[in-house]
């Protein structure tokens with residue numbers, strides 16, 4: 425199941441040069457980083473609304489939209505998905521509370 429995000433990233437990369445008329449990914453990437461970021465924000469807000477209202481089914485749909493549009497935004501910004509996963513791995517095993525307390529004042 426966790427491989428689906430890896431497959432999705434491979435698809436986003438493959439669609440980068442596709443015809444925008446036949447690919448939503450290509451159409452978004454053709455609009456540029458700013459529009460991709462704006463769309464991500466829109467989807468994130470929709471997920472917030474679903475979560476705040478207790479709409480589990482809606483949140484499930486919107487969370488999937490958020491993950492997809494996050495990958496599109498990363499692609500538009502030139503940030504590889506693996507770089508994000510590496511950052512998450514770097515954080516493993518360390519409490520967020522301990523991490524924040526360790527930051528220089």
Ligand SMILES: N=c1c2ncn([C@@H]3O[C@H](COP(=O)(O)OP(=O)(O)OP(=O)(O)O)[C@@H](O)[C@H]3O)c2ncn1[C@@H]1O[C@H](COP(=O)(O)O)[C@@H](O)[C@H]1O
Pocket residue numbers: 432435436439446447448449450467470485486488489492
């Ligand atoms: N996971 C997605 C995915 N999630 C959302 N979307 C599209 O993103 C668009 C979101 O626009 P809207 O917000 O207006 O529509 P919406 O999200 O359904 O409506 P709301 O929930 O926001 O109210 C819709 O066209 C969705 O179909 C996606 N488009 C593509 N993918 C994946 O990317 C692959 C390649 O798709 P293409 O690039 O279109 O070939 C697909 O096979 C999927 O695996």
